[in-house]
Amino acid sequence: MGDPFGMTTAHVMAAGMCGIRTAGDLVAWMQLTRRMKIDEAKQYVAAKLGISVLDLSNEEVMHQIREELDIGIISGPADATKGVAARCRIAELLDISIHSVNIFKEKLNAPLTPIA
Amino acid sequence: MTEKFLTRMGDGERVSLTAEEIREDLEAGNQDAAQRGNIPALSSDELDQLFAIVTDPNRITAVRPGREVITTDDGGANMIVCDKPDGGVGLPMGYHNAVLAFERLCCADTIGVGHYDYSCKPVKALINYEKQRYYMYSQAATIPLIYGTQPNLGVYFQPDGPFPNATELIPAGKIKEGQEAQEAAAEALIEDLIYIAGELYDAGCDGFNFDTCASAGDADFYASLTAVEALKAKAPDMAVEVGMASEFVLGMHSEIEYKGTRLAGMYPTEQVKVVEEAGADIFGMAVNVNTSESFPWNLTRAVAFLKATVEVANIPVHPNVGMGVCGVPMLSVPPIDCVTRASKALVEIGKADGL
Numbered sequence: 001m002g003d004p005f006g007m008t009t010a011h012v013m014a015a016g017m018c019g020i021r022t023a024g025d026l027v028a029w030m031q032l033t034r035r036m037k038i039d040e041a042k043q044y045v046a047a048k049l050g051i052s053v054l055d056l057s058n059e060e061v062m063h064q065i066r067e068e069l070d071i072g073i074i075s076g077p078a079d080a081t082k083g084v085a086a087r088c089r090i091a092e093l094l095d096i097s098i099h100s101v102n103i104f105k106e107k108l109n110a111p112l113t114p115i116a
Numbered sequence: 117m118t119e120k121f122l123t124r125m126g127d128g129e130r131v132s133l134t135a136e137e138i139r140e141d142l143e144a145g146n147q148d149a150a151q152r153g154n155i156p157a158l159s160s161d162e163l164d165q166l167f168a169i170v171t172d173p174n175r176i177t178a179v180r181p182g183r184e185v186i187t188t189d190d191g192g193a194n195m196i197v198c199d200k201p202d203g204g205v206g207l208p209m210g211y212h213n214a215v216l217a218f219e220r221l222c223c224a225d226t227i228g229v230g231h232y233d234y235s236c237k238p239v240k241a242l243i244n245y246e247k248q249r250y251y252m253y254s255q256a257a258t259i260p261l262i263y264g265t266q267p268n269l270g271v272y273f274q275p276d277g278p279f280p281n282a283t284e285l286i287p288a289g290k291i292k293e294g295q296e297a298q299e300a301a302a303e304a305l306i307e308d309l310i311y312i313a314g315e316l317y318d319a320g321c322d323g324f325n326f327d328t329c330a331s332a333g334d335a336d337f338y339a340s341l342t343a344v345e346a347l348k349a350k351a352p353d354m355a356v357e358v359g360m361a362s363e364f365v366l367g368m369h370s371e372i373e374y375k376g377t378r379l380a381g382m383y384p385t386e387q388v389k390v391v392e393e394a395g396a397d398i399f400g401m402a403v404n405v406n407t408s409e410s411f412p413w414n415l416t417r418a419v420a421f422l423k424a425t426v427e428v429a430n431i432p433v434h435p436n437v438g439m440g441v442c443g444v445p446m447l448s449v450p451p452i453d454c455v456t457r458a459s460k461a462l463v464e465i466g467k468a469d470g471l
Binding site: 006007008009010011012013014015016017018019020021024025027028029031032033035036037038041053054057058071072074076082083084086087090097098099100102103104 | 176177178179181182183184185186187188189192195205218219220222223224225226254255256257258259260261317319320321322323353354355397398430431432437438439444450452455456459460462463468469470471
């Protein structure tokens, strides 16, 4: 988008998918990891979620889906998955390789080397 | 009495224009883009759509449901905490909080972060701190986190940097010396970009934004493209976005090439092809605003360039819609009537993949 002074919000509300409120981050991952153009990226995510492309930006549908899949929701309750843990679930859901997730899992699953 | 519509000039000044005046400006902007960029002009149907968007009586407008796109930005989270010269609002809160606010209050699709200075050169000395910051934010943020920096070849020249200043050499007639200075500075910039991005990759960086590329001309663009190519080999799982400084690559060097293609004088339809060739994943097109022309003139011009660029692009195109580019007026507090109209037009007519 670009700066400055609060203009971001205007662009997001006028034309953005609205990120974690809906499926914005999921579609963004497809552009970042597979270079998909917007229509292809939306179709891919919609197919994975089993919903229509129109519902990807429908809060009434997407909030419930995100809550049920536990992939991070806008309200961020303390007992819900968020952050890198949510991204791990998103990578699995979308069947994509996310670098930060891979690094996290590498560290998580690395064998404990006994102290000599 | 002839009906008039509220719109603005490229500098944000509010003006009232008749339908005939707006249509004249739409057509003039359209022809300007077509002639300069050697691209197809927008059709009369598309100009009608633009007219409807510009003359929408509502204060703000938006895309139709289902037409929403992805947002990426140039350090968007910075804006919450940084100071006025960088377009920030200076809130007294930590950067970590700003990142999460950008995700959960601004509801962007991705989060842009970066060093406060934002140029590549100062980051090198602080790279460990930047890695720490990225790592911390990455643990807490759910949506994609993209680290951005401006290549900014200009700061590699004296007195800010070690290389002779090309902008002093060239006016003095020392063309060859000016070219050599740019080539040497470009090599230093390439090294820094690869180093910085490589270090962030080790910390789990998911995306790197080369922002405002070619701000110092064709050698700046060459350095960015060369760094992108090297980076995609070194860090294949990190997405790279290349955002441009302007619609036209200035020929400060004038002869420098990337893989046999001369970079000086490139317009967006040509820029995107070399960006693709370098291996980038997203192209950020920029079209400059002419402050002496109207918002309808500027917007049409941007939409025409964008549509032609999207048609030849094999990667997503996110036009830059910051102050003074792609129709958004050159005013430090851009009016949201123009901001939202630019969003809608670029997405629905220009077929943007994101903003």
